[in-house]
Amino acid sequence: xxxxxxxxxxxxxxxxxxxxxxxxxxxxxxxxxxxxxxxxxxxxxxxxxxxxxxxxxxxxxxxxxxxxxxxxxxxxxxxxxxxxxxxxxxxxxxxxxxxxxxxxxxxxxxxxxxxxxxxxxxxxxxxxxxxxx
Amino acid sequence: xxxxxxxxxxxxxxxxxxxxxxxxxxxxxxxxxxxxxxxxxxxxxxxxxxxxxxxxxxxxxxxxxxxxxxxxxxxxxxxxxxxxxxxxxxxxxxxxxxxxxxxxxxxxxxxxxxxxxxxxxxxxxxxxxxxxxxxxxxxxxxxxxxxxxxxxxxxxxxxxxxxxxxxxxxxxxxxxxxxxxxxxxxxxxxxxxxxxxxxxxxxxxxxxxxxxxxxxxxxxxxxxxxxxxxxxxxxxxxxxxxxxxxxxxxxxxxxxxxxxxxxxxxxxxxxxxxxxxxxxxxxxxxxxxxxxxxxxxxxxxxxxxxxxxxxxxxxxxxxxxxxxxxxxxxxxxxxxxxxxxxxxxxxxxxxxxxxxxxxxxxxx
Numbered sequence: 333x334x335x336x337x338x339x340x341x342x343x344x345x346x347x348x349x350x351x352x353x354x355x356x357x358x359x360x361x362x363x364x365x366x367x368x369x370x371x372x373x374x375x376x377x378x379x380x381x382x383x384x385x386x387x388x389x390x391x392x393x394x395x396x397x398x399x400x401x402x403x404x405x406x407x408x409x410x411x412x413x414x415x416x417x418x419x420x421x422x423x424x425x426x427x428x429x430x431x432x433x434x435x436x437x438x439x440x441x442x443x444x445x446x447x448x449x450x451x452x453x454x455x456x457x458x459x460x461x462x463x464x465x
Numbered sequence: 466x467x468x469x470x471x472x473x474x475x476x477x478x479x480x481x482x483x484x485x486x487x488x489x490x491x492x493x494x495x496x497x498x499x500x501x502x503x504x505x506x507x508x509x510x511x512x513x514x515x516x517x518x519x520x521x522x523x524x525x526x527x528x529x530x531x532x533x534x535x536x537x538x539x540x541x542x543x544x545x546x547x548x549x550x551x552x553x554x555x556x557x558x559x560x561x562x563x564x565x566x567x568x569x570x571x572x573x574x575x576x577x578x579x580x581x582x583x584x585x586x587x588x589x590x591x592x593x594x595x596x597x598x599x600x601x602x603x604x605x606x607x608x609x610x611x612x613x614x615x616x617x618x619x620x621x622x623x624x625x626x627x628x629x630x631x632x633x634x635x636x637x638x639x640x641x642x643x644x645x646x647x648x649x650x651x652x653x654x655x656x657x658x659x660x661x662x663x664x665x666x667x668x669x670x671x672x673x674x675x676x677x678x679x680x681x682x683x684x685x686x687x688x689x690x691x692x693x694x695x696x697x698x699x700x701x702x703x704x705x706x707x708x709x710x711x712x713x714x715x716x717x718x719x720x721x722x723x724x725x726x727x728x729x730x731x732x733x734x735x736x737x738x739x740x741x742x743x744x745x746x747x748x749x750x751x752x753x754x755x756x757x758x759x760x761x762x763x764x765x766x767x768x769x770x771x772x773x774x775x776x777x778x779x780x781x782x783x784x785x786x787x788x789x790x791x792x793x794x795x796x797x798x799x800x801x802x803x804x805x806x807x808x809x810x811x812x813x814x815x816x817x818x819x820x821x822x823x824x825x826x827x828x829x
Contacts, residue, residue, distance in 0.1 A: 371498070371499070372497075372498035372499070373498070374491075374492045374497070374498050376492040376493075377492060377495050401481060401485075403478075403479045403481040403482035403485055404478060404479075404482035404483075404485055404486060405485075407485060422485050422488065422489060424744055424745055425744065426744045426745065426746055428741075428744070428745040428746070430489045430745055431485075431488055431489040431492040431493075433488070433492075433498055435498075441484075441502070442481050442484060442485065446480060449480065
């Protein structure tokens with residue numbers, strides 16, 4: 333009888349890390365529901381192999397929203413199949429991914445505009461209208 | 466809009482772009498993602514930090530690395546526009562004006578400024594080998610450092626002595642830490658260092674009021690915690706025993722490990738393999754050359770860039786026959802060189818200013 337006959341199933345280490353990410357996401361989503369405060373997991377510092385990453389993408393699924401941000405390079409913010417969990421990839425101007433995170437929020441932090449920006453927008457609108465008067 | 470946002474907007478960098486950069490910075494420093502937001506807020510505070518940059522025995526490569534890494538450079542912006550109060554290389558002032566600017570910057574920010582130094586300190590002849598405005602680097606450092614909040618030794622020369630301190634070290638060059646012993650000091654070695662490491666350290670200090678965790682050589686552990694080899698994309702070839710034997714063999718073309726061609730990646734702690742250079746484009750090993758170990762102490766005297774780590778670093782022991790053959794070749798080369806020099810001397814015609822003017826006039 334060979335060793336393969338011994339009924340021991342060892343979970344690959346890389347999959348264990350991916351499972352841990354799912355568990356942490358669940359905690360963050362619970363917190364979002366309870367307090368309104370979400371959080372994020374930085375995938376750049378996690379030892380995820382391509383197989384573990386593929387497993388994670390598969391488990392999270394794909395949602396309906398995809399946001400493309402052009403600021404210092406392209407970023408994509410993709411809603412996963414688990415509402416409230418966003419897969420965020422930041423790229424630089426050379427198209428290289430510089431950071432990657434899973435963000436838990438109703439709306440990803442980078443998306444809303446600030447009050448100052450809205451005020452600037454209003455000024456611009458008004459100056460455009462002045463030209464029409 | 467605060468001062469930083471105005472400056473960012475002027476350079477075409479949006480609030481989101483800056484926040485994105487800070488998120489990347491936090492990620493590189495293994496800080497929680499929320500730290501990116503905290504860093505962005507700290508850097509955006511109205512009161513800007515004072516940074517005084519003193520260049521000593523150096524080549525300006527460190528400053529070039531930060532200010533000209535790519536365009537637009539947020540690293541350069543944080544330095545140049547946001548923080549820098551005094552830098553002889555970048556400032557417009559010169560001579561007595563520059564000296565006054567240094568004095569004022571030190572007095573106005575005593576106990577609060579970040580002192581950045583690139584270059585080693587020559588101690589031979591009482592520091593006379595490198596002087597600014599008639600004062601030795603040694604004197605200047607002894608005067609300014611005690612008034613700083615923290616000292617950053619930028620580049621391998623400042624951190625470990627670098628090339629000026631390489632054998633035979635004719636100027637008696639030493640690292641900043643040999644002179645400054647009673648201040649919080651962080652070494653950011655590299656020849657040159659990676660720009661984002663510099664901004665990472667400054668952003669950490671501004672956000673948390675302390676220096677990041679350092680290793681035994683006072684390097685930020687977040688960037689110098691692993692070797693180049695640990696994060697090298699050619700590592701699987703090393704593990705499988707597949708090594709390039711020359712820079713143009715089949716192994717080199719297949720991207721095999723460069724260990725046998727002298728790569729110092731296994732003993733070099735730096736972030737090149739994952740942070741990369743030129744806007745995250747690549748790092749030396751990706752360009753086909755082994756790591757030269759520039760962020761380690763004494764890298765210039767480590768036995769040769771192309772000598773494998775496992776080979777002896779001392780002089781090679783040659784067989785007697787090889788020595789005799791080498792001596793014969795040496796004598797032949799010397800005779801040929803002497804003959805060539807003699808012929809050149811004989812053929813040489815000296816020109817006077819009048820000859821040159823004549824030639825110039827003839828062409829018109």
